[in-house]
Amino acid sequence: xxxxxxxxxxxxxxxxVEDVGRVLDGVAGVARHxxxxxxxxxVVEGTARPSALLEALKASGxxxxxxxxxxxxxxxxxxxxxxxxxxxxxxxxxxxxxxxGLARLVxxxxxxxxxxxxxADVPDGARRAAIHACGDLSDVPASCGALWSRAAAADGDxxGDxxGDxxxxxxxxxxxxxxxxxxxxxxxEVIGRSLVVDGGGSGADSGVLxxxxxxxxxxxxxxxRVCACSGNTLWQEERLVGQSxxx
Numbered sequence: 001x002x003x004x005x006x007x008x009x010x011x012x013x014x015x016x017v018e019d020v021g022r023v024l025d026g027v028a029g030v031a032r033h034x035x036x037x038x039x040x041x042x043v044v045e046g047t048a049r050p051s052a053l054l055e056a057l058k059a060s061g062x063x064x065x066x067x068x069x070x071x072x073x074x075x076x077x078x079x080x081x082x083x084x085x086x087x088x089x090x091x092x093x094x095x096x097x098x099x100x101g102l103a104r105l106v107x108x109x110x111x112x113x114x115x116x117x118x119x120a121d122v123p124d125g126a127r128r129a130a131i132h133a134c135g136d137l138s139d140v141p142a143s144c145g146a147l148w149s150r151a152a153a154a155d156g157d158x159x160g161d162x163x164g165d166x167x168x169x170x171x172x173x174x175x176x177x178x179x180x181x182x183x184x185x186x187x188x189e190v191i192g193r194s195l196v197v198d199g200g201g202s203g204a205d206s207g208v209l210x211x212x213x214x215x216x217x218x219x220x221x222x223x224x225r226v227c228a229c230s231g232n233t234l235w236q237e238e239r240l241v242g243q244s245x246x247x
Contacts, residue, residue, distance in 0.1 A: 020035055104117075
């Protein structure tokens with residue numbers, strides 16, 4: 001099923017608009033796009049994952065931020081985001097190594113959820129991603145609880161349907177990703193829970209990644225241009241974030 005993805009893109013003239021159009025035309029899965037210079041906004045429709053759109057625009061030298069995502073059928077059913085951080089080795093906590101990945105979840109129909117996970121600057125190898133019952137990152141992965149299941153959420157029993165098992169991803173040259181559509185859960189059922197990407201090994205440097213799934217903006221629900229906390233513009237914030245994050 002097709003997605004609609006809303007991005008803010010730094011553009012100053014018509015040549016910028018044409019350049020952005022050429023970049024998007026080269027991304028697999030893009031069916032159509034609308035570009036507004038006045039709003040510095042791009043809306044893309046198709047099967048391309050949000051992370052692929054963002055990577056292509058940034059690779060062309062442009063500042064870009066995903067502002068929202070939703071179903072191409074219209075309306076915002078639900079969306080969420082999860083920043084994946086590396087658990088600190090030997091400290092009994094999460095977030096010791098800083099951001100290493102990002103997951104986006106978009107409810108694209110009443111029964112179907114789109115999941116897009118990207119990781120970067122982590123050891124190569126096979127990993128597995130899963131949603132766990134608890135959003136406690138104090139002692140990852142133990143504090144995250146059991147693998148989440150719809151049956152367990154309903155009756156309190158740890159045994160269930162393993163709905164939280166998202167599948168495996170392979171990291172090569174420090175980067176990896178996983179894209180899927182699933183009918184095993186809906187976005188609102190997993191908000192507040194943790195998403196864990198295992199370290200792919202038992203060594204201290206294998207790097208377990210974890211984060212808490214939080215609600216995010218749907219299409220056209222976030223038009224903020226200036227951060228209320230820092231007073232920085234969207235592009236100033238994007239550059240600052242880029243200095244500390246790899247995604």
